[in-house]
Amino acid sequence: MYGFLQHVINGLAAGTIYALVALGYTMVYGVLKLINFAHGDVMMVGVYVGYAVAFLLGRDSLGSTGSVLLIFAASMAACALLGFLIERFAYRPLREKPRLTALITAIGISFALSYGFQLDAQVNVRGTQVTLLPGAAARAFPEIITPVEWLNIGDGEVVIWNRQVISFLIAIGLMVGLQYLVFRTRFGRAMRAVSFDHRVAALLGIPVDRVIAMTFMLGSSLAAAAGLLYAIKDTSVQPLMGLYVGLKAFVAAVIGGIGHVPGALVGALALGLCEEFVVGYTNSSWRDAVAFGFLIVVLLLRPEGLFGRVQAEKV
Amino acid sequence: MLEPVKTLGTRAERKRLLDVQGVKVAYGAIAALKGVSLSVGEGEVVALIGANGAGKTSTLRAVSGMLKPVGGSITLRGQDITGHKAHTLVPKGMAHAPEGRGIFPNLTVEENLKLGAFLRHDTDGIEADAEKSFTFFPVLKERRKQMAGTLSGGEQQMLAISRALMSRPQLLLLDEPSLGLAPQVTQTIFRILREVNAQGVSILLVEQNAHLALGLCHWAYVLETGEVVMNGTGAELLQSDDIRKAYLGE
Numbered sequence: 001m002y003g004f005l006q007h008v009i010n011g012l013a014a015g016t017i018y019a020l021v022a023l024g025y026t027m028v029y030g031v032l033k034l035i036n037f038a039h040g041d042v043m044m045v046g047v048y049v050g051y052a053v054a055f056l057l058g059r060d061s062l063g064s065t066g067s068v069l070l071i072f073a074a075s076m077a078a079c080a081l082l083g084f085l086i087e088r089f090a091y092r093p094l095r096e097k098p099r100l101t102a103l104i105t106a107i108g109i110s111f112a113l114s115y116g117f118q119l120d121a122q123v124n125v126r127g128t129q130v131t132l133l134p135g136a137a138a139r140a141f142p143e144i145i146t147p148v149e150w151l152n153i154g155d156g157e158v159v160i161w162n163r164q165v166i167s168f169l170i171a172i173g174l175m176v177g178l179q180y181l182v183f184r185t186r187f188g189r190a191m192r193a194v195s196f197d198h199r200v201a202a203l204l205g206i207p208v209d210r211v212i213a214m215t216f217m218l219g220s221s222l223a224a225a226a227g228l229l230y231a232i233k234d235t236s237v238q239p240l241m242g243l244y245v246g247l248k249a250f251v252a253a254v255i256g257g258i259g260h261v262p263g264a265l266v267g268a269l270a271l272g273l274c275e276e277f278v279v280g281y282t283n284s285s286w287r288d289a290v291a292f293g294f295l296i297v298v299l300l301l302r303p304e305g306l307f308g309r310v311q312a313e314k315v
Numbered sequence: 316m317l318e319p320v321k322t323l324g325t326r327a328e329r330k331r332l333l334d335v336q337g338v339k340v341a342y343g344a345i346a347a348l349k350g351v352s353l354s355v356g357e358g359e360v361v362a363l364i365g366a367n368g369a370g371k372t373s374t375l376r377a378v379s380g381m382l383k384p385v386g387g388s389i390t391l392r393g394q395d396i397t398g399h400k401a402h403t404l405v406p407k408g409m410a411h412a413p414e415g416r417g418i419f420p421n422l423t424v425e426e427n428l429k430l431g432a433f434l435r436h437d438t439d440g441i442e443a444d445a446e447k448s449f450t451f452f453p454v455l456k457e458r459r460k461q462m463a464g465t466l467s468g469g470e471q472q473m474l475a476i477s478r479a480l481m482s483r484p485q486l487l488l489l490d491e492p493s494l495g496l497a498p499q500v501t502q503t504i505f506r507i508l509r510e511v512n513a514q515g516v517s518i519l520l521v522e523q524n525a526h527l528a529l530g531l532c533h534w535a536y537v538l539e540t541g542e543v544v545m546n547g548t549g550a551e552l553l554q555s556d557d558i559r560k561a562y563l564g565e
Contacts, residue, residue, distance in 0.1 A: 186433070189422070190433060204402075205482060207402050
């Protein structure tokens with residue numbers, strides 16, 4: 001019983017992180033009908049930015065609320081900028097081209113980031129070595145949140161760590177904020193209009209390019225937050241983490257019904273729980289097989305995802 | 316040598332609102348408009364009639380910035396707007412209710428109307444204009460919280476027109492407002508269009524139903540394979556043998 005409870009807690013904690021990344025896939029798909037395969041790698045870059053900021057702050061100042069906020073803010077801002085640049089220079093010129101072209105470009109950017117970050121590049125600035133690219137080796141992610149047991153039932157049978165609660169709260173807060181933005185604000189209405197039809201949205205005076213750029217920035221900054229939460233949990237960072245986490249979050253978005261915001265949340269939580277149970281009750285090497293098996297089953301039974309609506313393809 | 320465009324009747328002098336000069340539009344290698352010239356005066360209803368594929372919709376799209384012309388010029392109140400992007404023309408007083416209505420089915424009627432007023436920030440004015448739409452089309456008020464996709468075709472057309480008016484345009488472009496609608500509904504819509512025009516909104520109307528269009532408009536252009544071949548007052552064109560044979564099925 002205790003074991004089960006612990007697995008549920010771990011599963012939900014993992015699921016909320018997937019959810020934040022999945023939201024980025026689903027939002028971009030919503031406005032562009034593009035699977036942004038570089039999304040996970042943008043997240044990875046965010047984690048390295050957080051790592052760099054933590055490094056600059058120094059070990060002594062880590063653990064304070066201010067430093068956590070600063071790390072999150074810097075990482076989210078950097079990813080927003082990266083998302084903006086990718087959209088502006090890689091996807092926008094291809095907007096009127098066949099969708100496959102943009103999709104291949106997305107895969108290209110994904111590889112450029114995940115393999116580019118495996119290069120070792122350092123420059124010498126007035127006698128100090130400054131690392132530009134981190135290299136392939138995994139690095140230990142610093143404890144930017146000092147681990148504290150917040151709840152300990154039955155002498156270590158069930159443990160809830162502060163980072164799990166914090167990460168859960170951050171994720172839920174960001175998702176509620178996003179839901180509000182999409183369904184209650186003028187910008188959200190514009191986003192939904194663009195999502196349905198760019199050309200009609202433009203006829204109403206909606207600056208479509210700006211709405212798309214904002215969507216990328218928003219999705220990328222959510223990914224940065226998710227990446228940091230993931231790195232805190234995993235206590236490591238490496239250039240291929242984006243491919244791995246990104247793929248899982250993509251699976252979550254598809255399970256929930258891509259383009260559907262609450263669907264991404266439900267899909268991600270289901271995936272997080274499913275993975276955790278597999279690891280807890282069988283063998284951890286089954287984890288990915290079950291995750292993708294889950295995807296296949298959902299797609300066989302409901303090809304549009306759990307919440308997705310069947311839409312006739314516009315010709 | 317091009318044949319001169321045949322003109323029937325005389326056009327009332329008005330200040331020019333929209334001026335289209337020799338506009339050419341091409342889809343790849345296929346020319347859709349081969350140099351269309353037309354104008355809309357202030358307070359005028361101008362109809363574009365012609366067969367399928369004559370270039371009526373392409374003309375509207377070139378005017379509203381959905382398509383970039385490959386030649387010619389378009390001016391609005393004397394200001395050049397050729398090739399300007401669609402969203403920049405809304406603040407200049409243009410509204411386009413596109414072919415197929417273009418309503419957002421998964422947004423409510425109210426949200427659709429609010430999107431029509433996207434560039435406005437006067438909450439009270441927006442509310443008042445939404446109320447005005449509801450007096451034009453009371454059925455929209457009953458359905459204001461409903462998803463627009465659940466409306467009937469006629470109601471969707473009413474919503475498309477109302478939404479276009481929410482930006483308080485001086486020039487309203489309408490593409491086939493009667494398409495697929497029952498005659499009664501069409502009459503309601505054309506009655507409202509007359510009223511909208513009486514309140515000072517100029518209208519450029521594309522319509523397959525030449526009878527309806529010619530009955531409403533002050534001036535009409537007849538398009539054939541990407542060119543204007545005739546123009547005149549609605550009344551004169553209705554009398555013309557060419558028009559009666561080609562477009563009125565007589």
